[in-house]
Amino acid sequence: MPKLHGVAGSPFVRKVRVALAEKGIEYEHIVVMPFGQTPEYLAISPLGKIPCYEDQGNAIPDSSVIIDYLEHVHPEPALYPKDxxxxxxxxxxxxxxxxxxxxxxxxxxxxxxxxxxxxxxxxxxxxxxxxxxxxxxxxxxxxxxxxxxxxxxxxxxxxxxxxxxxxxxxxxxxxxxxxxxxxxxxxxxxxxxxxxxxxxxxxxxxxxxxx
Ligand SMILES: N[C@@H](CCC(=O)N[C@@H](CS)C(=O)NCC(=O)O)C(=O)O
The missing domain is CATH 1.20.1050.10 (Glutathione S-transferase Yfyf (Class Pi); Chain A, domain 2)
Structure with a gap:
């Protein structure tokens, strides 16, 4: 199952959670606060920010990048205009x-x-x-x-x-x-x-x- 690292209350984590919910994708939510990052977290999110998404061995940081990825692996319902x-x-x-x-x-x-x-x-x-x-x-x-x-x-x-x-x-x-x-x-x-x-x-x- 994919993993979403971050904490509820972050507007950027919420962006991803709304996109996941709209697309009906299940995931495990791993709590990561927006400070004091461990070397392990920095290895998957080099800017040290939340959120970061892990799927099929890929670590994808940044809400905008994550939602673009979700759109490609789960195109429906579309979250980007076609035009x-x-x-x-x-x-x-x-x-x-x-x-x-x-x-x-x-x-x-x-x-x-x-x-x-x-x-x-x-x-x-x-x-x-x-x-x-x-x-x-x-x-x-x-x-x-x-x-x-x-x-x-x-x-x-x-x-x-x-x-x-x-x-x-x-x-x-x-x-x-x-x-x-x-x-x-x-x-x-x-x-x-x-x-x-x-x-x-x-x-x-x-x-x-x-x-
Ligand atoms: N462009 C990033 C921004 C993420 C971001 O700024 N997250 C904040 C929490 S809401 C954070 O992790 N701040 C810690 C830091 O800037 O070191 C995204 O869209 O994911």
Whole structure:
């Protein structure tokens, strides 16, 4: 059985888990935290990051690379548009969200979720304010314009772009972050709709600690 190394709560691990769930692929989840990597883990994930996927003797690091691999070994249901231009657009939006959306939302997650829950530290509220008031709005504006009145970001079907665009919002919500419905109504509705897909929902629910 394939192995997925990483920890629930990582937006990049979640991307892969959603792709695996959408494609109905079974796997063993091996918990690896995003720090203090062992030489054994560095041997399969040389950048020391999570996730890393192992299948049939191949070690595949990086969420984007892993999902591309999954698409080739389990083509259905497709997570990439067939049309070359739409595929390029989906890949760019994945990159935009993996880079820019993560960059602006992670400070809120780190300050308001990670610090109090894992390090018993007070959040740096000035860092949170800067993220919420200055850094986040232009990125949400861009995503609001990209989704527009469409059901999915690209090509009329669920794709890698939708996975990458919505995963960071799970972390944002864990930190109490909200997408202001008055300012970004389309983005907010889109995120809830995508995260309500049965496969996606099952991944989010599995991340919650038992009550
Ligand atoms: N481009 C990578 C990014 C993965 C990533 O940054 N993972 C974080 C955890 S969410 C990590 O492992 N950070 C540890 C580090 O940067 O050393 C991917 O898509 O998998």
């Amino acid at each position: 070359p231009a739409e595929r390029a657009r989906a890949l760019f939006l994945e990159e935009y969200c993996d880079t820019k959306l993560i960059e602006v939302t992670v400070p809120v997650f780190q300050e308001r979720f990670v610090k109090p829950n894992f390090f018993q530290e007070e959040p740096d509220e000035e860092r949170v304010r800067q993220a919420l008031e200055e850094d986040i709005p232009p990125i949400f504006d861009y995503l609001e314009a990209q989704i527009g009145d469409k059901p999915y970001l690209v090509g009329g079907a669920f794709s890698i772009a939708d996975i990458a665009a919505t995963s960071p919002f799970v972390n944002f919500a864990m930190a109490g972050g909200e997408v202001d419905a008055a300012r970004w109504p389309k983005l907010g509705e889109y995120i809830s709709r995508i995260q309500s897909r049965p496969a996606y929902k099952s991944v989010i629910e599995s991340e919650r600690p038992p009550e």
